[in-house]
Amino acid sequence: MDNTAIQSDGTAARPVAPTAIQTKAPYPAVHANGAPAPLVSLAPGSVLRQVLEPIASLRLTVALFALSLVLVFYGTWAQVDEGIWYVVSKYFRSLWVWIPLDVILFHSIDESPFLIPFPGGWLLGGLLLTNLLAAHALRFKMTWQRSGIFVLHAGLIVMMLGEFFTGLTATEGIMSIVEGQSSNYVENYHKAELAVVNIADPKWDDTVAIPNEVLRRGLVSHPNLPFDIELVKYMLNSVSEDPDPAQKSLATAGFGLDAAVTEIPVFSGADPNQKFDHPAAYITLKDKQTGKAIDTYLVRFDWKPQKLSVDGQTYEIALRPTRSYRDFSVHLDKATFKVHPRTKKAKDYSSYVRIMDEGGKEVRSARIFMNHPLYFNGETYFQSSMAVDARPLVTGLQVVYNWAWPMPYISCVMVAMGMLLHFGMNLWTFLQRRIMT
Amino acid sequence: MRRIPLALLAVSVLPLAGCQEEEKIVHYRVPRLETFPTQHEGGAKAGVRGKVRFLAAIVPDRGELWFFKLVGPEAAVTPLAEPFEAFMKTVRLTGKEPPIAWDLPKDWEQAPGNQFRYATLKMKSEGEELELTVSKFGGTVLANVNRWREQIGLKHIELKQLPDETKTLDVAGVKITLVNMVGEQVAAAPPRFGKKLDLGQPKIPGAAPGKAPDFTVQTPAGWQEQVPASAITAKQYQAAPNVQVTITALGGDGGGIARNVNRWRTEQLKLPAAGDKELISLSSILDLGTKKALYVDMENPRETGKPRILAIVIAHPDIARPETTFFLKMMGPSDRVASQQASFEALAKSFRIEGK
Numbered sequence: 001m002d003n004t005a006i007q008s009d010g011t012a013a014r015p016v017a018p019t020a021i022q023t024k025a026p027y028p029a030v031h032a033n034g035a036p037a038p039l040v041s042l043a044p045g046s047v048l049r050q051v052l053e054p055i056a057s058l059r060l061t062v063a064l065f066a067l068s069l070v071l072v073f074y075g076t077w078a079q080v081d082e083g084i085w086y087v088v089s090k091y092f093r094s095l096w097v098w099i100p101l102d103v104i105l106f107h108s109i110d111e112s113p114f115l116i117p118f119p120g121g122w123l124l125g126g127l128l129l130t131n132l133l134a135a136h137a138l139r140f141k142m143t144w145q146r147s148g149i150f151v152l153h154a155g156l157i158v159m160m161l162g163e164f165f166t167g168l169t170a171t172e173g174i175m176s177i178v179e180g181q182s183s184n185y186v187e188n189y190h191k192a193e194l195a196v197v198n199i200a201d202p203k204w205d206d207t208v209a210i211p212n213e214v215l216r217r218g219l220v221s222h223p224n225l226p227f228d229i230e231l232v233k234y235m236l237n238s239v240s241e242d243p244d245p246a247q248k249s250l251a252t253a254g255f256g257l258d259a260a261v262t263e264i265p266v267f268s269g270a271d272p273n274q275k276f277d278h279p280a281a282y283i284t285l286k287d288k289q290t291g292k293a294i295d296t297y298l299v300r301f302d303w304k305p306q307k308l309s310v311d312g313q314t315y316e317i318a319l320r321p322t323r324s325y326r327d328f329s330v331h332l333d334k335a336t337f338k339v340h341p342r343t344k345k346a347k348d349y350s351s352y353v354r355i356m357d358e359g360g361k362e363v364r365s366a367r368i369f370m371n372h373p374l375y376f377n378g379e380t381y382f383q384s385s386m387a388v389d390a391r392p393l394v395t396g397l398q399v400v401y402n403w404a405w406p407m408p409y410i411s412c413v414m415v416a417m418g419m420l421l422h423f424g425m426n427l428w429t430f431l432q433r434r435i436m437t
Numbered sequence: 438m439r440r441i442p443l444a445l446l447a448v449s450v451l452p453l454a455g456c457q458e459e460e461k462i463v464h465y466r467v468p469r470l471e472t473f474p475t476q477h478e479g480g481a482k483a484g485v486r487g488k489v490r491f492l493a494a495i496v497p498d499r500g501e502l503w504f505f506k507l508v509g510p511e512a513a514v515t516p517l518a519e520p521f522e523a524f525m526k527t528v529r530l531t532g533k534e535p536p537i538a539w540d541l542p543k544d545w546e547q548a549p550g551n552q553f554r555y556a557t558l559k560m561k562s563e564g565e566e567l568e569l570t571v572s573k574f575g576g577t578v579l580a581n582v583n584r585w586r587e588q589i590g591l592k593h594i595e596l597k598q599l600p601d602e603t604k605t606l607d608v609a610g611v612k613i614t615l616v617n618m619v620g621e622q623v624a625a626a627p628p629r630f631g632k633k634l635d636l637g638q639p640k641i642p643g644a645a646p647g648k649a650p651d652f653t654v655q656t657p658a659g660w661q662e663q664v665p666a667s668a669i670t671a672k673q674y675q676a677a678p679n680v681q682v683t684i685t686a687l688g689g690d691g692g693g694i695a696r697n698v699n700r701w702r703t704e705q706l707k708l709p710a711a712g713d714k715e716l717i718s719l720s721s722i723l724d725l726g727t728k729k730a731l732y733v734d735m736e737n738p739r740e741t742g743k744p745r746i747l748a749i750v751i752a753h754p755d756i757a758r759p760e761t762t763f764f765l766k767m768m769g770p771s772d773r774v775a776s777q778q779a780s781f782e783a784l785a786k787s788f789r790i791e792g793k
Contacts (some may be wrong), residue, residue: 182470204466211460224464258593304590325467358468 049138056134064128067119071097074118078103083266083277085190092121093167122164129160145429148422155414162407170402173324174384177332179392182356184329186399187321192279192301195323196225197316211322212279219286226310227294232282235263238300239278249298250282254306254317256298278302281319285310328363328377329356335393337386349386351395368397378403490514491589493616494525494606495578496537499681499705499768503528503537503555504581506570508589511619513565518617521569525615526608537571545569577704578603578614589620652763654684655787657780671763676777679742680769682784691762694750698733701746705768706737723749725786731756736771745771747778749785763788 043049054060075091078099082090091097098115102108119127132153140146173186194215198206208224212234220229232250238261249256261280280300284293285308297306297317305316331354338347350369354362355376366374374381378401385396488511496503505528507514507521520542527540541547541558548557558569582603583593594602604615654672656662660682661675674682691697698719699710711719723732728751736745747767752759765788767774767781 184467184470203469205469206464206466208462208464210462213460214462220462222462222464258595304587325465329470 052134052138055130056138057131058135061128061131061135064124064131068121068124068128071118071121071124074099074103075121077106080107080268081265082268083190086266090120094120095123096120122167125160125164129157132157145425146422148418148420148425150418151421152415152418155411155416155418158407158414159411162404162411165404165407166402170400170404171324172398172400172402173321175330175381175397175399176394177330177351177353177397178394179332179335181392182329182331184327185323185325187323189276189321191322192319193322194220194229194281194283194299195305195316195318195320196229197305197318198226199314199316209323212319215281215283221288226288226313226315228286228288228291230284230286230293232284232296235261235280237264237266237277238262238280239264240300251296251298253295253308254297254299255303256282256296259298261298261300279319283317326377327358330354330381330397331356332395333365335386335395337388337393349383349395351383351386351397353381353397488619488621489589490518491585491616491618491620492518492521493585494521494528495581495614495616496528496530496611498530498536498573501573502578502581504570504572506572506585507567509562509565509567513563513567517560517562517567522606522615525606525613528613529609530611577700582614582616585616586618586620589618591618591620651791652684652686653787653789653791654784657777657784660780660784676767676780677769677773680767680773680777682765682767682777682781685764685766687762687764688760689762690752690759691764694731694762697750697764698735698748701748701766701768702735706735706744706746707740708735708737723782723785725751725788727789728755730785736774738771743771744768745774747774747781749781751785751788753790 071091075087078087078091081103091099097118097120099118101112101114101116102110104116136153140149142150171186171188173188175183175186177183192212194210194212196208196210200206206224208222210220210222210229214220215229215231216234218231220231240259240261247260249260251257263280266277278301280298282296282298284296286293294310295308297308299306299317299319301319301321303318305318308315308317332351333354334352335350336352337349340347348369350367352367353365353374355364355366357363364374364376368374368381368383370383373383380400382398382400383395384398387394387396489508490511492507492514494505496505505521505525507517524539524542524545529538530536531538537555542560545558545560548559555573556571558571560567560569579594579596579599582599586593602616602618604617606613606615652671656674657676659676663673663675670683671686672684676682685691695713695716698716702708703710719733719735721732721734723730730752731750733746733748733750736743745768749765751763751765753761753763765781765785767777769777
C-alpha cells in the first residue's frame with residue numbers, strides 16, 4: 001500500500017507515515033473499562049461520537065464538493081436571466097434555492113413554473129465547515145508531520161468564514177453628490193424601499209422606510225405612517241413610457257397621471273454592461289380608520305419624490321434605493337473629468353471632498369480619484385461614476401464597508417503555506433528514505 | 438478531551454448558516470442638509486435651492502435639433518432674456534461647414550466646444566459668470582422641454598400645452614422654439630451604481646442605458662467620415678451632397694424599432710405615424726451574411742426635396758433579447774439616396790461587432 005493521503009482503513013500491511021486523512025479512528029476499538037461512555041465524550045460509543053461520525057464522513061465531503069460544483073454551475077447559468085446580485089442572494093447566500101426547470105435544462109424549454117429545490121451556498125458551506133471540524137475532532141491527530149494539513153484546513157475555514165461574514169455584514173452602495181452640495185447617505189441600488197417622508201420640519205426629514213420585501217407582502221401599516229399602504233402592482237424592472245391615452249392609468253394622483261411605465265424583465269447578470277433595474281409600483285394609500293382608498297400613486301426608481309397632503313401635513317413618497325444615513329456629511333467642492341482627446345474614454349475623474357461633522361465642522365478633506373480612495377469611518381470611498389451631461393456635475397462615490405475583506409487574502413496565504421509545508425515535509429521524508437536506501 | 442470543544446463547534450456551526458437579517462420597516466429622523474455654496478463652471482451657485490431661470494432655444498436642422506441653453510440664478514439670467522432672443526434672431530443654418538452661425542454680441546465671448554458641445558458662449562450678468570451652451574442632439578422638442586422642466590422641478594407638459602409654454606421665432610424660414618422658464622435648482626439624477634461613466638448621452642425614452650459594444654464598418658468609396666454631431670451618434674458620413682449617414686447604438690431595443698421608425702416618419706419626413714401593418718409593408722429582411730437585419734425604406738414625395746430614409750436595424754446579440762440596437766440610417770433627397778443605396782447596404786454588410 002502506498003503512502004497516500006487517503007486510506008480505506010487502518011489495517012495496513014506495513015507501517016505508514018502519518019497521513020492527511022485516515023478513515024480509521026485513532027482510538028482503541030474497545031472502551032478501556034467497558035463502562036458506558038459519557039454524553040460529552042469522544043470515546044467509542046459515546047453519543048457525541050455517534051453524531052459526529054456520519055458528519056465527519058469523507059464520502060460526505062466528496063458529495064458536498066460535487067453539490068457545490070453543481071450549485072456554482074447553475075448559479076452561473078441562472079445569470080442568463082437574472083441579475084448577479086439576485087443570484088448571489090438566492091443561490092449562494094441562502095440555505096435553499098429553488099432552481100427553475102428551464103435553468104436546469106439549459107433554457108432548452110420555455111420558462112417553466114416547475115422549481116427544483118437545491119441546497120444553497122450557505123447550507124453547503126456550513127455543512128463543509130461542519131464536516132471539516134468534525135473530521136478534525138475524530139480523525140486528525142496534531143503532529144508536526146501534519147502541521148501543513150492543519151494550516152491548509154485552517155486557511156479553508158478562514159475562507160469560508162470570510163465569505164460568511166462578508167455576506168452577513170458587508171455593505172456596498174453609492175453616495176451621489178452634486179457639485180457644491182453635500183450628502184449624508186449611501187444608497188443601495190440592489191434593494192428598493194418605499195420612503196414616506198414628513199417634511200413639515202424644514203430642517204429634518206421624518207422618514208418611514210418600507211423595504212420592498214415588506215411592501216410586496218401586501219398591506220403595510222405602521223404607527224408612524226399617517227395612512228396604510230396597499231400594493232396594487234409591483235414591477236421588478238420597468239421602463240418609463242409616454243402614457244397611452246386609450247389605456248386608463250391605475251394611478252389616481254401624482255406622476256402616474258402624466259407618465260406610464262411598462263414592466264420589463266430584470267437585467268441579466270451576464271450583461272457585460274451591468275445595467276440596473278428600475279423597479280416601479282402602483283400603491284394605494286388607505287385611510288387608517290375606515291380602510292377607504294385615498295389615492296393610488298405610481299412610484300418608480302429615479303423619479304423625484306411626489307408630494308401629497310394628508311390631514312394638513314405634507315409628505316413625500318418615493319420608491320428609491322435603500323438608504324443608510326451617516327452622522328457626518330461629505331461635501332463635494334469640485335468634480336473634474338477628463339477624457340482622452342477625441343474619444344469618450346475616461347482619463348481622469350476626480351472628486352474634491354470635505355467631510356463635515358454634524359455641526360458642520362470640517363474634519364477631513366481629500367481628492368478621490370482612480371485607485372486613490374478615501375478611507376474614513378471604517379468605510380472606503382471609491383471614485384465610481386460621474387454624470388457629466390448636465391451642470392452641476394454629479395459624482396458617484398462607491399462606499400464599501402467590509403471588515404472581513406482581508407480574510408480571503410489571509411486564507412490564500414495560509415492555504416499556500418500549508419501546501420508548501422505539507423509537500424515540503426513529504427518530499428523531505430521521501431528524500432531521506434532515498435538517501436538511506 | 439481537548440477535541441471536545443472542536444466537536445461541539447462542529448455541531449453548532451451549521452445553524453449559523455441560517456443567520457439572515459429580516460427586513461423591517463424603519464422610522465428615523467435625519468437632518469436635511471444645509472448646502473455649502475461654491476462657484477462652479479456654469480456660474481450658478483450650485484446647491485443653492487433658489488430660483489433659477491432657464492433660457493433655451495431649439496433650432497431644427499434636417500431632422501436633428503440644435504440646442505442653445507443658458508441656465509443660472511434668476512436675478513442674473515432674467516436681464517439676459519431679451520439679449521438672448523435678439524441673439525437667436527441672428528442664428529442661421531448655413532448648409533455647409535460650419536453648419537450654424539450667429540452674430541456674437543460684443544460683450545459675449547465664444548469658447549471652443551468639445552465633443553459634447555458645439556460651442557460655449559460666455560457672458561457676465563449681475564456679477565455672475567454665465568455660460569450659454571450650444572449642442573446638437575436628436576429627440577423631439579416636447580421631450581427636451583420636458584427634460585429641462587424636470588431639471589428645474591417643473592411638471593411635464595403635454596404637446597397641446599407646448600405653444601403656451603414656449604414662443605416660436607421665424608428666422609429666415611426656420612422655426613425656432615424659445616423656452617423661458619423659472620424653477621428651482623434641483624439635484625441632477627444621481628449616477629447609477631457601477632454604471633460606466635456617463636458622457637452626456639441624451640435620454641431616449643425606453644432606451645436602456647449602457648455601453649454599446651465596439652464595432653467596425655468599411656467606409657464605402659467616396660463617402661466622407663465626419664465628426665459625429667451628436668453624442669449618441671457613433672459614426673457619421675457624408676455619402677453625397679445632403680445625404681447623411683449615421684450609425685447610432687442604443688441600449689436594449691433602443692426604445693422600440695416601431696417608435697424610432699415613426700419618430701423619423703413624423704419628425705423628419707413629415708409623414709403620419711404608421712400602424713403595425715404599414716410598418717411591416719415598409720420593412721424587409723436584409724441578409725448581412727452573419728445575421729439578419731431589418732431594412733426600412735420610406736420617403737415623402739410631397740415634401741420639398743422629396744426626403745427619403747433608408748434604415749437598417751441590427752439587434753445585438755439577437756432580436757429576441759437585444760442588448761444593443763444599432764440604427765444605420767441614410768437620409769437625403771430621394772434620387773441621391775437611391776444612388777447611394779448599394780453603398781449603404783455594403784456598409785451594413787461590413788458591420789462587425791468587435792471580438793465577434
